[in-house]
Amino acid sequence: MALFRRRKTVFVDSDILVVGGGMAGCGATYESRYWGRDLKIVCVEKANIERSGAVAQGLYAINCYMGMQWDENQPEDHVRYARNDLMGLVREDLGYDIARHVDSTVHKFEEWGLPIMKDPETGRYQREGKWQIMIHGESYKPIVAEAARKAATEVYNRIMVTHLLMDRTKPDRVAGAVGFNVRNGDFYVFRAKAVIVAAGGASHIFKPRAVGEGMGRTWYAPWSSASAYALPIEVGAKMTQMENRIVLTRFKDGYGPVGAYFLHLKTYTQNAYGEDYEAHWRDSIEQMVGDYVNHHPVPTCLRNHAFLEEVKAGRGPIRMVTKEAFQDPHKETVGWENFLGMTIGQAVVWASQNIDPKEINPELTTSEPYVMGSHATCSGAWASGPEDYAPSEYQWGYNRMMTVEGLFGAGDTIGGTAHKFSSGSFTEGRIAGKAAVKYVNDMGGDGPEVSEAEYEGLRTKVYQPMENYEVGRNEIVAGTVSPSYLLPIHGLQRLEKLMDEYVGGISSHYTTNEPLLTRALELIGMLKEDLNHIGAEDLHQLQRAWELHHRVLASEAVTQHTLFRQETRWPGYYYRGDHPKLDDTDWHCFTLSRYDRDSGTWEMEKAPVYHIID
Numbered sequence: 187m188a189l190f191r192r193r194k195t196v197f198v199d200s201d202i203l204v205v206g207g208g209m210a211g212c213g214a215t216y217e218s219r220y221w222g223r224d225l226k227i228v229c230v231e232k233a234n235i236e237r238s239g240a241v242a243q244g245l246y247a248i249n250c251y252m253g254m255q256w257d258e259n260q261p262e263d264h265v266r267y268a269r270n271d272l273m274g275l276v277r278e279d280l281g282y283d284i285a286r287h288v289d290s291t292v293h294k295f296e297e298w299g300l301p302i303m304k305d306p307e308t309g310r311y312q313r314e315g316k317w318q319i320m321i322h323g324e325s326y327k328p329i330v331a332e333a334a335r336k337a338a339t340e341v342y343n344r345i346m347v348t349h350l351l352m353d354r355t356k357p358d359r360v361a362g363a364v365g366f367n368v369r370n371g372d373f374y375v376f377r378a379k380a381v382i383v384a385a386g387g388a389s390h391i392f393k394p395r396a397v398g399e400g401m402g403r404t405w406y407a408p409w410s411s412a413s414a415y416a417l418p419i420e421v422g423a424k425m426t427q428m429e430n431r432i433v434l435t436r437f438k439d440g441y442g443p444v445g446a447y448f449l450h451l452k453t454y455t456q457n458a459y460g461e462d463y464e465a466h467w468r469d470s471i472e473q474m475v476g477d478y479v480n481h482h483p484v485p486t487c488l489r490n491h492a493f494l495e496e497v498k499a500g501r502g503p504i505r506m507v508t509k510e511a512f513q514d515p516h517k518e519t520v521g522w523e524n525f526l527g528m529t530i531g532q533a534v535v536w537a538s539q540n541i542d543p544k545e546i547n548p549e550l551t552t553s554e555p556y557v558m559g560s561h562a563t564c565s566g567a568w569a570s571g572p573e574d575y576a577p578s579e580y581q582w583g584y585n586r587m588m589t590v591e592g593l594f595g596a597g598d599t600i601g602g603t604a605h606k607f608s609s610g611s612f613t614e615g616r617i618a619g620k621a622a623v624k625y626v627n628d629m630g631g632d633g634p635e636v637s638e639a640e641y642e643g644l645r646t647k648v649y650q651p652m653e654n655y656e657v658g659r660n661e662i663v664a665g666t667v668s669p670s671y672l673l674p675i676h677g678l679q680r681l682e683k684l685m686d687e688y689v690g691g692i693s694s695h696y697t698t699n700e701p702l703l704t705r706a707l708e709l710i711g712m713l714k715e716d717l718n719h720i721g722a723e724d725l726h727q728l729q730r731a732w733e734l735h736h737r738v739l740a741s742e743a744v745t746q747h748t749l750f751r752q753e754t755r756w757p758g759y760y761y762r763g764d765h766p767k768l769d770d771t772d773w774h775c776f777t778l779s780r781y782d783r784d785s786g787t788w789e790m791e792k793a794p795v796y797h798i799i800d
């Protein structure tokens with residue numbers, strides 16, 4: 187108990203608290219200041235916003251830009267594109283809202299110093315694809331972070347937020363958050379009138395292809411630990427489309443991106459025997475999903491499906507044909523630079539495996555599943571839409587407010603809006619920031635009340651893993667094996683294994699069914715019991731412990747949603763073996779869940795999909 191007493195408690199009051207300083211968090215911080223000149227705006231980040239989030243290492247392309255100034259695309263076109271890629275199911279109101287504002291965000295990035303490549307002939311931004319523009323993006327995140335730093339009253343780096351706080355008098359209203367400093371261990375109580383969660387998506391909930399010493403080598407950032415989902419879930423926010431996990435086709439072992447290769451270098455794939463294989467699977471895909479396979483572009487999940495079927499048929503590996511494109515010195519340079527800008531590890535893997543893409547067509551593979559709301563899938567919180575555009579059923583207050591009062595979200599946090607990427611996430615942060623300012627202003631003097639008992643209880647809970655370790659450390663029976671606690675890494679591996687085997691990971695060819703999912707829920711229940719006995723030897727391990735808590739809760743949501751949706755809507759992302767076809771009659775809808783932390787139960791329901799755009 188002495189352990190708790192030594193730790194300082196720091197109280198921070200604000201009008202708007204932004205949790206997570208990645209793309210969406212920086213957008214939210216920036217825009218909150220624009221509309222709320224006199225407000226106290228605080229951003230809290232578990233790393234350092236200078237280099238945090240999925241974009242930390244830099245990017246080579248901004249994947250969401252309409253180009254309205256040159257009449258290249260209109261917001262409606264982007265909604266149609268995302269809807270098609272997601273097999274019909276997107277929140278068109280939210281997607282349209284981002285698309286109509288995203289160009290102005292990109293123009294700001296350029297104004298702030300981000301070098302965007304230009305087409306020398308037209309003077310327009312250099313396109314990589316219909317929606318992508320090319321950037322010199324090594325400093326993308328520092329540039330965006332600078333805008334947030336200047337806008338915030340204060341940025342608190344190195345603080346991991348573990349729980350949200352609820353209002354003492356109004357249990358359905360958020361009142362702040364708690365967390366701890368991962369460097370000095372201080373406990374933080376953030377009291378706020380509005381909270382914007384922008385804490386990124388979830389990697390490492392399914393077993394990765396690379397295990398052992400290589401387990402950090404995943405496509406998605408290993409530090410994306412599902413806080414964006416667990417924090418709102420825990421306080422009863424409704425979630426949507428949590429079953430819609432993403433699987434990516436990437437260069438084998440390094441997860442190097444393939445987009446620039448397809449789009450810019452015009453490379454293509456073939457099976458081990460040099461044959462085009464996608465056309466071969468068209469008819470069988472049509473039997474599974476109907477006309478969706480005839481849409482252009484073919485939805486990402488269906489292309490994954492053809493890849494997986496070809497490999498299962500024994501005609502793998504699938505390779506990217508680079509030998510032709512790389513004969514052109516310009517394309518060769520672009521091909522390598524594509525990795526040097528954002529996935530340098532792929533270049534190292536190729537060098538170490540004697541792969542020169544000019545001489546050898548490199549292998550591709552499919553990744554383990556991840557959960558995220560900003561890429562080509564749309565898991566996340568169920569949010570209120572824009573007042574001028576959303577159908578009334580999608581509106582219950584302020585834009586991007588969740589079903590918990592005062593709790594907003596953006597980026598990977600918000601569900602139903604795929605294909606927002608870095609620029610769209612920043613834009614959604616701006617939208618949420620503006621709405622949160624309005625909420626705070628409308629609230630007037632009616633500030634939230636935080637219960638001392640609540641944050642004191644959380645304080646004990648947060649440091650419990652260190653207490654467990656302190657008390658049990660002399661009982662170690664062999665190396666790291668203890669009868670009285672389990673380490674975060676053990677809990678993580680247990681989670682990854684059960685999600686992989688029961689919920690549709692790589693070892694089961696992404697396939698699951700009702701009995702498997704039911705068993706997964708039992709095993710997750712047992713794991714949750716054991717989470718009370720995690721031991722953390724230091725602050726680093728304490729962070730790992732709370733990241734594990736967040737991953738487990740998000741995984742439970744994924745499992746519940748996968749069980750609820752009785753169809754295979756996105757073959758290539760996952761399969762329900764007991765419901766192997768897409769079923770538009772019963773399942774052309776969103777799935778919603780609500781978790782009750784007191785009883786530990788989940789309520790599931792369907793919500794209608796409104797097609798606003800023709």
Ligand SMILES: Cc1cc2nc3c(=O)[nH]c(=O)nc-3n(C[C@H](O)[C@H](O)[C@H](O)COP(=O)(O)OP(=O)(O)OC[C@H]3O[C@@H](n4cnc5c(N)ncnc54)[C@H](O)[C@@H]3O)c2cc1C
Pocket residue numbers: 205206207208209210211230231232233235238239240241245246247248249250345346347348384385386387405406407409410411413414560561596597598599606607608609611612
């Ligand atoms: C491998 C990869 C490649 C990509 N390539 C491109 C591309 O080429 N072009 C493009 O436009 N987009 C790309 N994207 C998409 C883009 O990176 C995301 O859409 C965007 O970063 C999402 O923004 P976000 O703010 O929701 O999450 P993030 O930017 O990941 O930010 C989340 C932040 O929350 C912090 N955080 C998490 N948990 C906590 C906690 N408990 N307490 C405090 N802070 C916390 C994290 O440290 C992080 O800073 C790529 C994504 C990935 C994963």
